[in-house]
Structures are given as C-alpha cells and as structure tokens.
Amino acid sequence: MHDKDPRPPPNSAYHAGAEFLIQGDYPLKLHKSYTDQVALLKSRGLIILDESQAAKVLETVNYYRLSGYLHEFKKDGEDCYIDGLSFEKVLALYHFDAKLTRVLMYALEDVEESLKTRFSYELSSSYPLEPLIYLDGKVYRNQSEFLRFKAMFDKSKKDNSQLPFVKHHIENYNGDLPVWVAVEIMTMGNIHKLYNNLKGCHQKAIAKAYNTGSVQMKSWIENLTYTRNHLAHYMRIYDYSFGRTPALCAKHPQMTQTGRIFDQIMAIGYMFSSQEEWKDYVVPEIKKLINEYSEYIDLEDIGFVEGWENLLLSI
Structure with missing residues (x-):
C-alpha cells in the first residue's frame, strides 16, 4: 500500500500552517483534524464544555453538515456566534432534524405510493383495454414532453431489468409493463412531470381524489417532490426557507404559507392515504419531537403557527 503524496497538486500554492490551498483562482479549505475542528468552533465563540466528546461527535457527524445549523446564530457581519450558544444546542437541532426527517419520509412514502396508484388506476380504468396507455401520446398535452418521458422510462426499465417483476415481464411479455x-x-x-402533461380530464379526476383542483394538485406534487428530494439527501429542515409553498385551496382553508416545512407538512396531510393513521401516528410523532426538543427549538423557525396541532388534526 502506497503512502499518499503529501505534495499539493500542480498549479497550486501552499505554505506550511496555511488554512487554504490556492487552486487556480479559488482558495480551497484544507483538512482539519477532529481536534482542530473543535478548536475552530471554540475560536468562533461556540461553548464546548467537553471537547473530547465534541470531537467524538464530529467523527460521525460531518463538520460541514453540523455547521449548517450555526448560520442563523452568527453575529451580523462577523465570523463568530452569538453569546451563549452551545455545542449541545447545535447538536440537539441536528438530532431534531434527523428524527423529523424520518417521520416525514414515512409519510411521504405513503403519499408517493397512493399517488402512483391513483395515477395508474385513472389511466387504466379510462382505457381498460389498453394497459400500455401511459405510452400513448393521446393522453398527454405536449408530445415533446411525452417523448422525453418515453426515453427516460426506457432507460429506467433497462436500469431496473434485474428486479424480479421487471425481469418477469421482459422474459414473458416482451418487456411490456402495464x-x-x-x-x-x-x-x-x-x-410530477406526467401529471403536469396529462390532459385536463385525467388531471381533474386524480385531483378530485384529494378533494382539490388540478392547479392545486400540480403545485402540491411539485412541492412534495422537491421536499422528498430535500429530505432524502438529509438536508437541513430547521430554519430552512423552501422558497416555495403549496398552492392554497378553497376547500382547505387551513393551509399556511410560511415558506417553512410546516406548509409542506400540511400538504402531506391532505394527500396522506389514511386520516386515522395521520391522526393516531404521524401527528403524535411530530408532537412528541416538538416536546422532546422544546428547550432548543423555536417553532417559528419551522413555520409552526399557533394552534399547529389542531390544524394538522383537522386535515
């Protein structure tokens, strides 16, 4: 096994003790040991009572991810943190996010499955003798978008060709998937893209199943697609502005537009398949987390409005 070459890459500038490597026109930060990472946090004003324990945390929680929870606590115009901020609080926010992500991903998986089911049922029931109707341009508005989907789907089928149910259809049905x-x-x-491209009658039928209109349905699916991808990559939720909100609906006047995760949770609730499970499991799990981390979190930073629990239970 060869030792790593300690020399900097070509066309770069470096000197001993430097924090940056000048690579072309851009300075790149250099490696820091866990101990050095702790020291850097302390130098910026973060209170760390147990440095060895903090270093242990940083062995499994990437410094870059954890530091994302520190941005809102920086003093204006300074590269240091507000007085009294502790490592304990920052770590608590990280754990709160991780646990809330698990609850929401569970709920979003339900939304995704029910949406796929309703999409496929709407098309197959409308064309009961055409199980491949989703590959027929007559149900779509824009043919260029449809052709892009077909190319993507062909690739996806090839990439998933070893899945038992795909392999079965390749071997027995010429690769045709109903x-x-x-x-x-x-x-x-x-x-999301298929729904947007469906002809209006099919959009309205699917939206009706969620007691909303097709315009709202487009917005809700788009928002929750973005949210699912955000959570699947374990991106920060706390004090994060999504820059978008699900469209309001006259049939659901409780909806909020805070720009935070609460808006997305409301949309998840409206699309969740079981009201009983929503009220008996999902909302109580969220409440349990809010109570567990009440010492560390500010509800405004996640868009939770006054009476939030009643709003979620009223869905």
Whole structure:
C-alpha cells in the first residue's frame, strides 16, 4: 500500500500552517483534524464544555453538515456566534432534524405510493383495454414532453431489468409493463412531470381524489417532490426557507404559507392515504419531537403557527 503524496497538486500554492490551498483562482479549505475542528468552533465563540466528546461527535457527524445549523446564530457581519450558544444546542437541532426527517419520509412514502396508484388506476380504468396507455401520446398535452418521458422510462426499465417483476415481464411479455406495474419504477419526479402533461380530464379526476383542483394538485406534487428530494439527501429542515409553498385551496382553508416545512407538512396531510393513521401516528410523532426538543427549538423557525396541532388534526 502506497503512502499518499503529501505534495499539493500542480498549479497550486501552499505554505506550511496555511488554512487554504490556492487552486487556480479559488482558495480551497484544507483538512482539519477532529481536534482542530473543535478548536475552530471554540475560536468562533461556540461553548464546548467537553471537547473530547465534541470531537467524538464530529467523527460521525460531518463538520460541514453540523455547521449548517450555526448560520442563523452568527453575529451580523462577523465570523463568530452569538453569546451563549452551545455545542449541545447545535447538536440537539441536528438530532431534531434527523428524527423529523424520518417521520416525514414515512409519510411521504405513503403519499408517493397512493399517488402512483391513483395515477395508474385513472389511466387504466379510462382505457381498460389498453394497459400500455401511459405510452400513448393521446393522453398527454405536449408530445415533446411525452417523448422525453418515453426515453427516460426506457432507460429506467433497462436500469431496473434485474428486479424480479421487471425481469418477469421482459422474459414473458416482451418487456411490456402495464401501467400499474410501470409506476413501481417511476419516481415522484416522474409522476410530477406526467401529471403536469396529462390532459385536463385525467388531471381533474386524480385531483378530485384529494378533494382539490388540478392547479392545486400540480403545485402540491411539485412541492412534495422537491421536499422528498430535500429530505432524502438529509438536508437541513430547521430554519430552512423552501422558497416555495403549496398552492392554497378553497376547500382547505387551513393551509399556511410560511415558506417553512410546516406548509409542506400540511400538504402531506391532505394527500396522506389514511386520516386515522395521520391522526393516531404521524401527528403524535411530530408532537412528541416538538416536546422532546422544546428547550432548543423555536417553532417559528419551522413555520409552526399557533394552534399547529389542531390544524394538522383537522386535515
């Protein structure tokens, strides 16, 4: 096994003790040991009572991810943190996000599955003798978008060719997947694009199942596709502005537009398949987390408005 070459790459500038490597026109930060990472946090004003324990945390929680929770606590115009901020609080925010992500991903998986089911049922029931109707341009508005989907789907089928149900259809049905099979290898993003391109009658039928209109349905699917991708990559939720909100709906006047995760949770609730499970499991799990981390979190930073629990239970 060869030792790593300690020399800097060509066309770069470096000197001993430097924090940056000048690579072309851009300075790149250099490696820091866990101990050095702790020291850097302390130098910026973060209170760390147990440095060895903090270093242990940084062995498993990437410094870059953890530091994302520090941005809101920086003093204006300074590269240091507000007085009294502790490592304990920052770590608590990280753990709160991780646990909330698990609850929301569970709920979003339900939304994705029910949406795929309703999409496939709408098309197959409208064309009961055409199980491959999703591959027919007559149900779509824009043919260029449809052709892009077909190319993507062909690639997805090839990439998933070893899945038992795909392999079965390749070996026995010339690779043709009925729509109710095809949706199983589609992503939420695929369904979002397909729904947007469906002709109006099919959009309205699917939206009706969620007691909303097609305009709102487009917005909700788009928002929750973005949210699912955000959570799947374990991106920060706390004090994060999504820069978008699900469209309001006259049939659901409780909806909020805070720009934070609460708006997305409301949309998840409206699309969740079981009201009983929503009220008996999902909302109580969220409440349990809020109570567990009440010492560390500010509800405004996640868009939770006054009476939030009643709002979620009223869905």
